[in-house]
Amino acid sequence: MTDLPADALPGFSSFTLDRCDDLRADPDALAALIASPEARLILMRGLDPVADDARLARVPLPHDARIEEHILLGKDASGTPLFAALAQGALPHGAQFAPRVWDLAASLSPEELSLYGAARSLVDWHARHGFCAVCGGPTVAQRAGWGRRCGQCDAEHFPRVDPVVIMLAEHQGRVLLGRQPRFPARRYSALAGFVEPGETIEGAVTRELFEEAGVCVRNVRYVMSQPWPFPSSLMIACTAEAEDDAIRLDEKELEHAFWASADDVRAAFAGDDTAPFIAPPAMAVAHHLLRHWLESQG
């Protein structure tokens, strides 16, 4: 799927900074980066983005900025180091606050939305990991914000990334779509679930489709992946062949599920009033997974 042009990618999938992994354990290099006049801080309000037209708002760092209180997100194409702050202070006068990240998706470039996604996942992880899971002691940020260390037992902790499978079961030219009660009216999407310890991607796809819809599948195929920063999932999008089209719904997980034809999916993408469902938005990998399947239907 990497043959697709960048604008055909789902949201949050176009991170373009050099992550500077080699500098994260180099205190001198980090001190120089955060003190450089070119360095910029990506503004956030809590976990929410702060927009400056099509870009995330950037400000110079305070002259006394400490690396222990910042995340080095990376360097952009012109070599500018970009940081996020572990604790968000007051916004500068006139900064524009975006109340919902979804409102920004249409205005930010794919690269800026992806930068926000990475920053959001990391800021959120730090906010929820002030203490050591091993001993309960207080932790401090290290490695330029790409880890924390316990001051009591010295255990190291790394930002979490949770793999999630999201998949379309196919059967005779139709795909399985479902809706959760929390979805907007008429919205349907691909089924999804967390990969568990001891499980392959293929095993998780097979288990989730059986648990949520009673559908048995084989021939799981990987299609594409997407980082999803709510809080820090790695979406792994797949297709699979269903053995038959019987549905046995797990009503704790799904409100309804049905098999959509290629015409149904085309009508949904066209925004047709008579379409049997509303398609997931282009920011979601499910949208791209459905388009991928539709293209395979000729």
Add this chain to the structure above:
Amino acid sequence: MTDLPADALPGFSSFTLDRCDDLRADPDALAALIASPEARLILMRGLDPVADDARLARVPLPHDARIEEHILLGKDASGTPLFAALAQGALPHGAQFAPRVWDLAASLSPEELSLYGAARSLVDWHARHGFCAVCGGPTVAQRAGWGRRCGQCDAEHFPRVDPVVIMLAEHQGRVLLGRQPRFPARRYSALAGFVEPGETIEGAVTRELFEEAGVCVRNVRYVMSQPWPFPSSLMIACTAEAEDDAIRLDEKELEHAFWASADDVRAAFAGDDTAPFIAPPAMAVAHHLLRHWLESQG
């Protein structure tokens, strides 16, 4: 890759139990399962497996076994519920102790090795998560061992699965192999690294190959996945096309790297003394990734 027969899978990839996700939040069902005379405890010594010939050692549970101190691994094909204990007690008289998991790989069936892998990841996660990362308070197991809850702030915590990319860069009929200083003599393998927040699988493959070997790639292709229980990785195996064959080694990560031809890889799999390297063992996904590539070379 799910078309391959089960014996062509890497280690830990053949988990066959019904994970009983629907019962994990059902206290009455869990109480009945753990009290049932058919229920069995998979013995471990710390994180190490305890073997009974080709199987993991199983014993009946004590009559006063509490679900809060056990993990429900699932039900086997005959409906037998299998548990692991969060705290390992003394081994029964005569139980055989396997000092190294590697010694077991050859003797355990793929299904038993996979059961051990899931149990190990979960037991280890509980042992390292007795406290709440949010507030530092003590946590207790819940959901039949598939989560913990903080007694102080009520935060829920779920077992961690860390996605790792492992990949072969290809260039004109050769693949990039590297060795870390800790490897056995002459052992080489595929390069690998953790997926970071804000990153796609394809992005992680591209970044790691550039960071560790200075190799630029395109056309990343997913091949297969494997759970790796040391402590709880999801290995995501890929190939990618290198733009050229120049290597710029990161000597903090790798001791050496080179481009291996199909003949080199064939010689290594044959155990030939003149092979330029020793291949990774069949338990490792790198072994299967190399075989997959070799098959594509005709």
